[in-house]
Amino acid sequence: MKRVPHAQGVDKALRSVRLAAEKALKGLNQAAGQQMSKGDYTAAEALAAKGKEIRQFLAEVEAVRKRWREVRGAAAGARGSRSLLFGRTMSLSLRPLFISAASAVDPSWKRRSAV
Numbered sequence: 001m002k003r004v005p006h007a008q009g010v011d012k013a014l015r016s017v018r019l020a021a022e023k024a025l026k027g028l029n030q031a032a033g034q035q036m037s038k039g040d041y042t043a044a045e046a047l048a049a050k051g052k053e054i055r056q057f058l059a060e061v062e063a064v065r066k067r068w069r070e071v072r073g074a075a076a077g078a079r080g081s082r083s084l085l086f087g088r089t090m091s092l093s094l095r096p097l098f099i100s101a102a103s104a105v106d107p108s109w110k111r112r113s114a115v
Contacts, residue, residue: 007072
């Protein structure tokens with residue numbers, strides 16, 4: 001068997017856990033900032049401690065994600081070669097847009113890029 005069945009679902013789940021935890025950390029940081037602005041330093045300090053715990057949790061999630069990539073095997077690595085091709089295609093298709101944007105800012109840039 002080349003691929004682990006439903007491996008992509010595990011990848012998506014781990015990614016969504018990471019994104020949700022990052023969103024929670026961002027909200028926690030905003031709440032701590034509000035507490036600081038109100039002068040409630042003890043509450044802000046408690047929120048900062050909770051933020052450290054969330055960052056530790058994010059590090060653990062990353063470790064689980066790396067371990068999962070080891071378990072699922074190299075079959076999932078074939079996707080990286082596709083992304084390289086996509087990147088080349090994307091850069092070729094965006095080049096005219098970049099040239100027109102750059103020449104709008106600096107008209108002499110278009111002459112330099114033609115060389």
